[in-house]
Amino acid sequence: GRRLYKVGAMTQRTLVLLKPDAVKRGQVGEIIRRIEAKGYALVAVELRTATPEVLAEHYAEHEGKPFYQPLVDFMLSGPVVAIVLEGERCIEGFRSLAGATDPTAAAPGTVRGDLGRDWGLKVQQNLVHGSDSPESAEREIGIWFPAL
Ligand code: IDP
Secondary structure, three states: OOOOOOOOOOEEEEEEEEOHHHHHOOOHHHHHHHHHHHOOEEEEEEEEOOOHHHHHHHOHHHOOOOOHHHHHHHHOOOOEEEEEEEEEOHHHHHHHHHOOOOOOOOOOOOHHHHHOOOOOOOOOOOOEEEOOOHHHHHHHHHHHOOOO
């Protein structure tokens, strides 16, 4: 029958951000606990404040969308935790842990579904970012961790 998943080594790295709402609400430990429980390795973990320059690069694909400026302002509203993870298929795996973009709709069991909610037309406050493809991961790791 049809394989449910690809067989063979596919070690990847992915860029994860714990957004300012995760830091403000004291959920950093809980989210990293879930990442470690899943079995991914932490390659880099850094608390830092984003800059407009870094966010313009990071969110370049969303420039011009109605939520772009609120998203950038939100991402500048406090420190974030920038993380690089490593493991087989960790790009898809972390996005599965994170859950759907809208925290109200995100499934229970996911970071956004368990820890997030709508705080009043602010879907951007969804706790985490995870790269969505190998190309995005390489690009985003280069933005946040140029030395890696
Ligand atoms: P993702 O983070 O689940 O991959 P994207 O579509 O890549 O979602 O959007 C990037 C981020 O922009 C989301 O995580 C969220 O913070 C914000 N965002 C996306 N869509 C909306 C929206 O309709 N309203 C407000 N913020 C949004």
